[in-house]
Amino acid sequence: MxxxxxxxxxxxxxxxxxxxxxxxxxxxxxxxSSDETSEIQHKIVYKTESEKAFPRAKLTANAQRGKCKKQLPQAIIAGHLKSGTGALVEFLNEHPQISSSNIRTDVQFFNKFYVSRGIRWYQSIMPCTFKNQITIEKTAQYFSYPKVAERIRTINTTTKIIIILKDPVKVAVSLYAMWREHKSNHAHEYTFERMISKTNGTTFEIDPNSKIIKLCSYVQNMKQWLQVFERTQVLILDGNSFDDHPAGTLKDVEKFLNVKHFFDTDHFVFNSTKGKYCFRRWNGKVRCLPEGKGRPHPKLNANVIQTLTDYYKPMKKILFKVINQTLW
Structure with a gap:
């Protein structure tokens, strides 16, 4: 041969x-490839009907090429305290086109670390994302901090702002419960009634200078945000509605961020123990919020609740006029 x-x-x-x-x-x-790319690839695989219809080819191709980069947030959840910001960012992070900062708690850059750590640190804690993805961060304290709006706009004039607000009476009680558990702001030393009232020793009267009362008086803070950003750049969400119907609220966010529709009612499972919704992923695994969420609140006298409601009623009317929107 x-x-x-x-x-x-x-x-x-x-x-x-x-x-x-x-x-x-x-x-x-x-x-x-990077941990962030692995996370993105994990987020690309979906099984529900709405997820089957989601155009994933571009995301998959980008993930395989590994061309992701850390970028400053295009959208910021700016508050408010005890109004559902934690649940909002956790749910949004399940969307294949949305990725939140690597710090899972409040970032607090614009109110706490703006000068000491600088913009490079801020960008370094962001996820590695692709061109067709949106980077977001969440800090509930931003809403009530005077300089934050201007600082955000200085860095990026096109940043989209998301603010979620609950009925101030609910927020006041929730703030007290959190402070009492953490033994902060003297809440573990005083009753809720004592924390929000004047100390004349005879009648119950709301103290407008109480820290809880001031934090739940939204009008002035909202005016400051709308003086810095165009109304079209600010999405204001009803926190009460989000508690009851998360899918509907998340659809509003999808539209505001201009991302594909993803969230449906079948993604959410109600946890009766905590009184909160959890997220059900395509593989059937249910992800709930951290243990601190859904903590028990103090039982209050009906007269105290009514007094608080009456106190905030005129402020609510002013707020709705300022934002040209009705909540709660």
Whole structure:
């Protein structure tokens, strides 16, 4: 037999082996991409009806190429305290086109670390995202901090702002419960009634200078935000409605952020123990909010609740006029 066919056969085997090794290297390069890319690839696989309709090809291709980068947030959840910001950012982070900062608690950059840590630190804690994804961050304290809106606009004039507000009476009670558990602001030393009232010793009268009362008086803070940002850049959400119907609220956010529709009612499972909704992923696993959410609130006298309601009633009317929107 001539040696030529053997040489040709050997060459073919070598070529096939090289091709196999090159394809294997390509697979390894995809598998060793950044943690953020792995998380994005994890988020791309979905099974529900709405998820099947979601156009994922572009995300998948980008993830395989590994061309993600850390970028400043295009949207910021700016508050308010005890109004559902934690649940909002956790749910939004399940959307394949949305990714939140790597710090899972309040970032507090614009109110606390703006000067000391600087913009490079802020960008470093953001996730690695692609061109067709949106980076978001959440800090509930931003809403009531005077300089935050201007600082955000200085960095990016096109930033979209999301503010979620609950009925101030509910927020006041929830704030007290959180402070009491954390033993902060003297809440563990005094009753709720004592924390919000004047100390004349005879009649119950709301103290407008009480920290709880001031934090739940939204009008002045809202005016400051709308003086810095156009109304079209600010999405104001009803926190009470979000508690009861999260899918509907999240659809409003999707539209505001200009991302594809993803959230449906079948994503949410109610936790009767906590009184909060959890998120059900495509594989059936249910992800609930941290243990601190849904803590018990103090039982209050009906007269105290009514006094608070009456106190905030005129402020609510002014707020709704300022934002040209009705809540609660």
């Amino acid at each position: 001539s040696k030529l066919p053997k040489i040709v056969l050997l060459a073919c085997c070598v070529i096939a082996a090289v091709y196999f090794l090159l394809s294997l290297v390509g697979q390894i390069q995809v598998s060793i």
